[in-house]
Amino acid sequence: MDHTALSLIELGAVFFGLGVLGRLAGKIGLSPIPLYLLGGLAFGQGGLIPLGDIGSFTHLASEIGVVLLLLLLGLEYSAAELFTGLKRSWSAGLLDIVLNAAPGVAVALLLGWGMIGAIVMGGVTYISSSGIIAKVLGDLGRLGNRETPVILSILVFEDLAMALYLPILTALLGGVSFLGGLEAVGISLLVITVVLVIALRYGRYVSAIVDSDDREVFLLKVLGAALLVAGLASAMQVSAAVGAFLLGIAISGSTAHNATRLLEPLRDLFAAVFFVVFGLNTNPAAIPPVLGWAVLLAVLTTLTKIATGWWAARRQSVGKLGRARAGAALVARGEFSIVIAGLAVSAGAVVDELAALATAYVLLMAILGPIAARVVEPLARGFQRRRGHGHEPATSSAG
Amino acid sequence: MNVEVTPLPGIGVRKDFATRNGRRIGVVTHRDGQIELIVSKSDDPDACLASLPLTADEAGALANLLGAPQLVAQLTEEHREVPGINTKQLPIKSNSPFDGRTLGDTAMRTRTGVSVVAVMRAGQVHPSPTPDFTFTAGDVLVAVGTSEGLEGALKILKNG
Numbered sequence: 194m195d196h197t198a199l200s201l202i203e204l205g206a207v208f209f210g211l212g213v214l215g216r217l218a219g220k221i222g223l224s225p226i227p228l229y230l231l232g233g234l235a236f237g238q239g240g241l242i243p244l245g246d247i248g249s250f251t252h253l254a255s256e257i258g259v260v261l262l263l264l265l266l267g268l269e270y271s272a273a274e275l276f277t278g279l280k281r282s283w284s285a286g287l288l289d290i291v292l293n294a295a296p297g298v299a300v301a302l303l304l305g306w307g308m309i310g311a312i313v314m315g316g317v318t319y320i321s322s323s324g325i326i327a328k329v330l331g332d333l334g335r336l337g338n339r340e341t342p343v344i345l346s347i348l349v350f351e352d353l354a355m356a357l358y359l360p361i362l363t364a365l366l367g368g369v370s371f372l373g374g375l376e377a378v379g380i381s382l383l384v385i386t387v388v389l390v391i392a393l394r395y396g397r398y399v400s401a402i403v404d405s406d407d408r409e410v411f412l413l414k415v416l417g418a419a420l421l422v423a424g425l426a427s428a429m430q431v432s433a434a435v436g437a438f439l440l441g442i443a444i445s446g447s448t449a450h451n452a453t454r455l456l457e458p459l460r461d462l463f464a465a466v467f468f469v470v471f472g473l474n475t476n477p478a479a480i481p482p483v484l485g486w487a488v489l490l491a492v493l494t495t496l497t498k499i500a501t502g503w504w505a506a507r508r509q510s511v512g513k514l515g516r517a518r519a520g521a522a523l524v525a526r527g528e529f530s531i532v533i534a535g536l537a538v539s540a541g542a543v544v545d546e547l548a549a550l551a552t553a554y555v556l557l558m559a560i561l562g563p564i565a566a567r568v569v570e571p572l573a574r575g576f577q578r579r580r581g582h583g584h585e586p587a588t589s590s591a592g
Numbered sequence: 593m594n595v596e597v598t599p600l601p602g603i604g605v606r607k608d609f610a611t612r613n614g615r616r617i618g619v620v621t622h623r624d625g626q627i628e629l630i631v632s633k634s635d636d637p638d639a640c641l642a643s644l645p646l647t648a649d650e651a652g653a654l655a656n657l658l659g660a661p662q663l664v665a666q667l668t669e670e671h672r673e674v675p676g677i678n679t680k681q682l683p684i685k686s687n688s689p690f691d692g693r694t695l696g697d698t699a700m701r702t703r704t705g706v707s708v709v710a711v712m713r714a715g716q717v718h719p720s721p722t723p724d725f726t727f728t729a730g731d732v733l734v735a736v737g738t739s740e741g742l743e744g745a746l747k748i749l750k751n752g
């Protein structure tokens with residue numbers, strides 16, 4: 194068989210396999226991310242079949258996957274929403290960083306992975322999965338709940354924190370000095386500010402540049418612009434992902450909605466490849482030794498996220514049940530934890546165990562998150578009743 | 593009525609208000625235009641008992657159900673001093689011969705003396721429709737006239 198034929202067969206098998214996994218995930222009401230990771234783990238290094246012939250394609254495809262993940266994240270928000278989100282949630286956002294990055298940082302230091310390892314693991318345990326959470330909130334019919342804006346504004350804060358964190362991480366991973374790191378922070382702060390101002394004042398011009406009535410032209414322009422900006426940002430050491438995120442924010446209004454609709458299937462495709470490639474590059478044999486740490490981190494960061502949500506919801510005078518729901522909803526980690534770990538691994542600046550720990554951790558949290566969001570209400574009600582609040586009416590049958 | 597408008601970043605906007613008995617009622621408008629009706633639970637006012645996705649037609653129909661009686665009640669109140677004058681809602685059903693035709697085609701005023709003062713469509717009130725106003729199924733006409741006239745008008749809309 195010639196090379197092209199083999200590549201097509203392998204690629205077809207991978208996509209088809211992902212499709213089957215995705216359907217399975219949908220059936221059991223889970224996020225497909227853990228299954229994609231498992232799929233990647235099963236093949237690749239130390240797995241069943243090495244996929245040698247499509248390595249170069251999947252590498253590029255997974256890069257595009259990250260760019261699209263962040264671009265669509267940026268398209269989700271308008272600059273005005275970011276500002277109001279920031280104003281509403283900065284204190285909860287800061288608590289979120291401190292509580293949830295700390296366990297990751299501590300474990301990395303305990304394992305002797307150094308400062309860079311600590312910063313990477315802090316990011317991995319900090320960032321909630323806005324994709325999983327938004328979907329779970331919709332599925333459970335909680336969009337009208339009073340705690341939901343609290344959850345969403347914390348997510349907005351996290352996404353903005355990512356825009357700051359990723360360029361710093363890229364600079365650190367590139368092995369630049371402390372001064373160089375400061376410079377990278379300065380540049381990224383400046384770039385983010387400029388982009389937010391442009392997006393607020395002149396967003397319609399950016400939108401006008403990429404907009405088109407013709408679907409084909411529009412798709413090519415949006416995708417082209419995203420890759421161009423991502424590439425340029427990457428060349429400037431500001432991280433391709435952040436470039437794409439900022440472009441997404443600058444595109445606004447109906448152009449953003451159309452772009453989201455058009456790019457969603459593409460993102461799902463390339464992001465799936467990204468998760469698989471991450472799994473492929475992780476040796477499954479490396480997971481059992483770090484599994485204990487992953488479980489410990491999962492337990493700790495579940496509690497810290499619940500505490501964060503509880504505190505944030507209480508500040509908006511939401512009742513106890515609502516506070517518990519807000520906390521549990523934030524538990525899920527997913528795509529962005531893997532993006533962070535992926536950046537670190539591909540830069541080669543961290544030990545291999547980090548990828549294994551991040552994989553195991555995200556596997557646990559992507560499954561645990563939606564479950565936590567579902568069971569929190571019956572659990573909290575049971576707890577309330579046992580604490581002697583028996584006078585409260587029982588769960589209404591229609592609820 | 594104090595309608596609270598809460599942005600839901602990345603999703604849309606929630607608009608709701610508290611009813612007299614402490615429940616919250618409102619809608620979540622998604623950014624793609626989808627509408628959800630929300631009703632809060634009685635024992636947990638932060639949570640929602642239901643969040644029902646509605647199509648634009650369904651939302652319009654619901655708004656008509658809620659809005660038309662109120663408009664009619666208001667007009668009835670205004671006409672109470674005038675004996676013999678009534679206000680009534682007249683629906684354009686999907687099998688009505690006037691689905692897709694104009695108010696002028698009904699010759700309502702000439703035949704019954706009834707005035708159509710407003711048309712409710714998709715939650716919107718279109719006041720004082722002109723003779724070239726085109727009806728579609730689901731519209732609710734708010735008509736003023738004598739009892740006999742209104743009876744006649746109802747028959748015209750049903751049978752042509």
